Amino acid sequence: MSSDKHIIHMDLDSFFVSVEIKKNSKLAGKPVIVGGLSDRGVVTSCSYEARKYGVHSAMPSRLARQLCPHAEFVRGNMDDYSEHSRMVTEILQQKVPVLEKASIDEHYIDMTGMERFYGCMKFARELKEQVFKESGLPVSFGLSVNKTVSKIATNECKPNGALQVEQLEIPSFLNPLSIKKIPGLGAATFLKLSEMGVRKIHTFAQIPQQQVYKVLGNNGLSLWQKAHGIDHTPVIPYREQKSISKQQTFESDSIDFTQIRQLITGMVIELAYELRKQQKLTACVTIVIRYSNFETITQQCRIPYTALDDTLIVKAKELFERAYTRRMLIRLVGIKLSALVNGYEQIDLYSASEEKYNLYQAMDKIRNRYGEKAIALASTLSIKL
Incomplete structure (x- = not known):
């Protein structure tokens, strides 16, 4: 470079x-x-x-x-x-x-x-x-x-x-540093390389690229380049507009609030899982409702950085209560999480017990293996909107 x-x-x-x-x-x-x-x-x-x-x-x-x-x-x-x-x-x-x-x-x-x-x-x-x-x-x-x-x-x-x-x-x-110092080299990769006798960056850098690819795939090649001090990744100007979102248009307009709240819960769970999968946190929640006359109402608020379902579900439901001000049927509900930054490892763990933290990890492992619909809260299974 x-x-x-x-x-x-x-x-x-x-x-x-x-x-x-x-x-x-x-x-x-x-x-x-x-x-x-x-x-x-x-x-x-x-x-x-x-x-x-x-x-x-x-x-x-x-x-x-x-x-x-x-x-x-x-x-x-x-x-x-x-x-x-x-x-x-x-x-x-x-x-x-x-x-x-x-x-x-x-x-x-x-x-x-x-x-x-x-x-x-x-x-x-x-x-x-x-x-x-x-x-x-x-x-x-x-x-x-x-x-x-x-x-x-x-x-x-x-x-x-x-x-x-x-x-x-x-x-x-x-060269003298441990391979643990390479950004993006996780525990599983460290274990695999350690078993091969590779513990220092110098040793890792000496392995032929073909062998690295055979053992670690494309991610291994990226790590191998980093071990050589090569990184072409640009500095990306900070924008808070980055977001992820979901919305649901109902088959028929509805004011079944029990079902709508269950739908909001389900959408938030999916979005929070996506956050954790991308190792990101959100600092802004937005909810959108569209009435049967196509009038669209938006409510949003800043929140402490988080990627936890419980925190986001509570906030999304609060915003829905604030947004729904007309006694009118609803045809669409949407949720957006924005102001995203990296940092899943720094989620607000102090608000979660060890059991809850372990539960999040276990549920995410099931989703990673069998798909994001593989596990859900029982309260969201009866949604028929």
Whole structure:
């Protein structure tokens, strides 16, 4: 890849924990765990002090308590995290030419062409300081020639760090690292490669492409390119218009509210599954109803980032009650989830028990294997609209 690209990856350090420390400075320097407070809860995020004891996200809270009994447990507030995420995005949008919001707590910035006017490293350091000054949140960043290397660089200099990797430095930077450091290399792939004796990026990079394809398929070839520091993925300008939606036109106009609410529940469940499959979160719910006279009413609201059925079902039903203001038959109902960002692993787990979290995972596995209609809530099975 040509060395004329200048890509910055910025990642907020232990984002949820940092927000909690901002709200309560007494938590600074302590092992902090954000998540469900009961033994049946799940860890959403944890401070670097807690990670030293083996605590990590999606771990059952009871196990985290055993590993780090003196940790400060905080239930967390997704409203606060969503607000701070938007705050940081707005700060960056005002300063940079091309910004991609990659998840609730990370951004890519393309500074290509601007290096003539700014020293990119100097600019990134000033941006890091500005984010901290205006939001109160620490941020780390990596600067390199593409998204993959800049992201790995960020992860290597956390917390509160900065690292530049020039084109010629890429092999010596990547080679000694664990293959776990390659973005997109999951647990199953890591296990498969480990069984082959491949644990370092250098070893993985030496495997012939044909063999990688034979063992791992097309995804393996993408990972192999990343192991060589190759990534042509562009920084995609951030737009909140991205959305997914479903709508249903009834065979005959209806005011059977029991059936309509069941239909809304069913559509939300399908959309939430699609969110999790794409590893995305939504921050905006919209409901559309069309009356028998073709008048169309829309209601929408911003919500804390989520991908959980329960949260979205409640909000969609609230919006329906608000939208239906005429005593008239309905011919169509639609739901749209928008303002999407990546980050399924950071769903608001603290509002879900360990059992519910496991249930979501189990249901999604069934859908992945047998199709999205393979499992549903009993209350949605009688829909006849």
